Amino acid sequence: MSGMNQSDLDIDELKARIREQASAMRERAAAATPLPPDGSSVWSFNWLEVKSRLKIAAGLAQLGVLPLLPRFHGVKRQLALAASRVVLYVTRFLTTRQSDFNVCALDALRGIGEALHAVETRVVQQQEQIRLLEATISQLQLRVASIGTPRRGELERKAS
Amino acid sequence: MTRIAIVSLTISHGDAVGNDALEMGRILSARGHTVAWFSSHWVKKGEHSRDLAELDDFLADDPEAILIYHHLVGWTAGLDQLRRAVCRRVVKYHNVTPGRFFAGFPGDKVRICQLGREQLRDLAKADCDLYLSASQYNQGELIDAGAPVERCAVVPPFHHIDRLNQVQADADVLRRLDDGFTNLLFVGRRAPHKGHRFLIDAFAAYHEHYDRNSRLVLVGREEHKLSCYSNRLREQASRLGVIDNVLFIDGVTEAELKAYYQRASVFVLASEHEGFCVPLVEAMALQVPIVAYGTTAVPHTVGDAGLVWEEPDPFLLAQSIDTVVRDAAVRRSLTERGRRRYQQLFTNQRIERDFLHALRPLAA
Numbered sequence: 001m002s003g004m005n006q007s008d009l010d011i012d013e014l015k016a017r018i019r020e021q022a023s024a025m026r027e028r029a030a031a032a033t034p035l036p037p038d039g040s041s042v043w044s045f046n047w048l049e050v051k052s053r054l055k056i057a058a059g060l061a062q063l064g065v066l067p068l069l070p071r072f073h074g075v076k077r078q079l080a081l082a083a084s085r086v087v088l089y090v091t092r093f094l095t096t097r098q099s100d101f102n103v104c105a106l107d108a109l110r111g112i113g114e115a116l117h118a119v120e121t122r123v124v125q126q127q128e129q130i131r132l133l134e135a136t137i138s139q140l141q142l143r144v145a146s147i148g149t150p151r152r153g154e155l156e157r158k159a160s
Numbered sequence: 161m162t163r164i165a166i167v168s169l170t171i172s173h174g175d176a177v178g179n180d181a182l183e184m185g186r187i188l189s190a191r192g193h194t195v196a197w198f199s200s201h202w203v204k205k206g207e208h209s210r211d212l213a214e215l216d217d218f219l220a221d222d223p224e225a226i227l228i229y230h231h232l233v234g235w236t237a238g239l240d241q242l243r244r245a246v247c248r249r250v251v252k253y254h255n256v257t258p259g260r261f262f263a264g265f266p267g268d269k270v271r272i273c274q275l276g277r278e279q280l281r282d283l284a285k286a287d288c289d290l291y292l293s294a295s296q297y298n299q300g301e302l303i304d305a306g307a308p309v310e311r312c313a314v315v316p317p318f319h320h321i322d323r324l325n326q327v328q329a330d331a332d333v334l335r336r337l338d339d340g341f342t343n344l345l346f347v348g349r350r351a352p353h354k355g356h357r358f359l360i361d362a363f364a365a366y367h368e369h370y371d372r373n374s375r376l377v378l379v380g381r382e383e384h385k386l387s388c389y390s391n392r393l394r395e396q397a398s399r400l401g402v403i404d405n406v407l408f409i410d411g412v413t414e415a416e417l418k419a420y421y422q423r424a425s426v427f428v429l430a431s432e433h434e435g436f437c438v439p440l441v442e443a444m445a446l447q448v449p450i451v452a453y454g455t456t457a458v459p460h461t462v463g464d465a466g467l468v469w470e471e472p473d474p475f476l477l478a479q480s481i482d483t484v485v486r487d488a489a490v491r492r493s494l495t496e497r498g499r500r501r502y503q504q505l506f507t508n509q510r511i512e513r514d515f516l517h518a519l520r521p522l523a524a
Contacts, residue, residue: 009493011464014483018467022479029369029475048336048377052410059411068201073237074213 047117054110061102063095064088161192162523165218167238168230171199171209176317176438177232177254180294183318184228184252187512193523200237212237219247226522228252231283234275239282248522249288251307253298254317255435255457256280261353267385281305289522292515294436297457313518316511319438321445321502324418333419342374342485345424345448347417347439348431350408351383355472356393358430358453362477364400370482375405376428379412379420421446426481429453430472437461441506444498449491451480465498 066088072080088095166185172178181197185208189195200212210218219225225247229238232254242249256276262269284291284305291312293299299314337343344363348354356378363376382390390408397403412420421427427443429452440461443450450466452458462468467480484491504510 009490009497011467014490015467015469018479018483019476021483022473022475025369025479026475029365046404046407048333048409049407051332052408052412056410073200077211 047113050113054106054113057102057106061099061106063099063102064092161194163194163219163222163225164188164228164523165196165198165215165225166228166230167198167212167215167241169199169233169235169238170201171197174320176319176436177230179320179438180252180254180317181230183508184515187318187515188523191516191523200235212241215241216244219245221246223247226250229283229288230254231280232256232276234272234277234279236275236279239279242283242288243286249286250290250292250519250522251283251286251288251302252292252294252315253280253283253302253435254294255298255301255433257351257353257433261351261433265352265386265389269383269385283307290518292518295457296460298435313514315514315518316441316506317436317438318508318511318515319441319506320414321442322508324414324421324442324446327414327418329419329422330413330415331419333416334423337377337419337423340373342371342425343420343423344374344376344426344428344481345379345420345443346377346428346430347379347420347442348429348437349380349383350378350390350393350410351386352389353431353433354380355430355432355453357396358472358474358477359428360393360396360400360402360406361474362428362430362472362481363406364397364402365474366478366481367402367405370478371485375407376402377407377409377420377424379409379417381411417442418446421448424448425485426451428477428481429458430477431455431458434458434461440466441502444502444506447495447499449484449494450498451477451484453477463497463501465501466494 066081066084069077069080069084164185166181168177168181170178171181173182185195185197189208196208196210196218198210198212198215198218215227219227223246226249227242227245227247228250229242230252233256242251257273258277259270259273262273280301284302284307289311291299291302291307292315293302293312294315294317296314299312302312303309344366346354346356346359350356359376359378363374367374378393393406394403394408397406409420421442424443425448427439427448427450429437429440429450431437431453432455434455434457436457440450440452440458444465450462450468452462452466452468453472454462454468454470459468467484469476469480484494
């Protein structure tokens with residue numbers, strides 16, 4: 001397909017090919033034993049997902065906000081909003097403290113999340129370094145083995 | 161100049177209908193009309209945002225005024241206002257999700273959606289002056305419900321892509337997704353008709369048989385009272401052994417959304433019901449190739465700019481993703497087609513032209 005421009009692309013032909021390949025892959029997959037779960041993803045921290053949830057929580061953290069009351073209209077809505085204002089005013093001694101707590105807890109969670117993510121990044125980097133070092137050791141061991149025993153004995157004598 | 165009321169159950173930045181209603185009003189306002197937006201529940205009010213109860217005062221029985229009613233779910237108060245109005249009336253139909261998708265979930269979505277479907281017939285027979293639809297598919301439904309063909313026009317929804325183009329992509333998201341993994345992206349609220357279960361099945365097939373270094377990013381707010389739906393999706397991903405590679409991202413900023421598009425190798429869609437699907441247009445504009453399950457309005461929106469299938473077969477979707485990811489020529493061709501389709505049909509300038517053309521008999 002290389003060198004093809006957009007006018008060359010025959011979607012129907014491409015779809016027919018994809019359909020055939022998908023069918024072949026389905027058959028191969030049915031015949032194969034399922035792979036075990038990927039070991040590298042045993043511990044994984046979806047920071048983007050956590051961050052998006054923290055953002056939603058931050059939006060809800062402040063209590064004492066008037067509800068939208070979408071089910072009420074006209075006079076009923078005005079009355080319901082007035083009642084909500086009264087309830088919010090009366091419970092202010094509780095909601096203020098709860099809001100403060102929510103904000104503090106969220107800040108702490110955010111900090112823990114960032115720290116955890118940093119630790120995870122370091123662990124992944126160290127695992128990669130270990131993998132590289134292991135590969136280097138293996139190569140060195142092979143080179144040592146490839147040097148003949150007499151030559152090695154000579155080298156050992158010189159070293160001593 | 162004409163007094164124009166734009167009426168919708170919800171109007172807020174960040175959702176497709178809200179963007180459409182707000183931009184529509186901005187365009188009419190720039191042409192010198194007096195525009196106000198009316199809703200029964202506002203998330204955030206602007207200068208010209210008003211409660212539905214104030215609509216009668218605004219229209220003031222002026223027969224030359226125009227009421228533009230956005231129909232998306234059942235809303236009796238809104239429909240009553242439309243019926244009562246003595247001015248010229250325009251319906252913008254965004255489609256109503258069939259209630260069956262929400263059966264078994266908490267909340268009254270089934271009732272609201274069924275009511276919306278019933279009210280579509282009432283709207284179609286309400287002898288309005290103009291019926292606008294977001295897609296050919298929606299227009300077909302309106303005509304089937306009894307709307308007069310000669311008063312129907314297709315006008316895609318206005319969108320926020322101009323803002324997405326201007327905004328700087330979020331550096332944090334860009335950095336975190338730049339790790340050599342293949343990123344498959346879906347954007348859309350987390351609701352049962354969006355076909356997440358097909359996406360997860362397809363991703364599991366792709367992840368296991370094509371590319372272990374891949375992830376599925378599901379960007380979209382969890383629907384109210386549908387946390388159990390999210391839980392089911394997580395269970396499914398867990399059962400298939402891909403839970404660590406499926407990201408559920410709620411509520412993103414425009415900068416973050418742009419970053420997700422920029423890091424996406426493929427935009428995948430398996431929705432079972434779409435009235436138009438703005439994210440498809442976002443993908444085309446931001447040059448992300450599309451692989452989709454082609455139900456309802458999806459084929460009309462994508463055209464020849466993506467690989468669209470009539471069945472949500474996981475291996476078919478997985479093989480399509482693999483082809484797009486591996487074959488640079490296919491990828492380039494699809495993104496070029498998408499970009500061209502966006503520029504020809506779906507830019508806000510083009511939509512503005514279509515909208516004003518359709519509205520010309522009513523407002524100069």
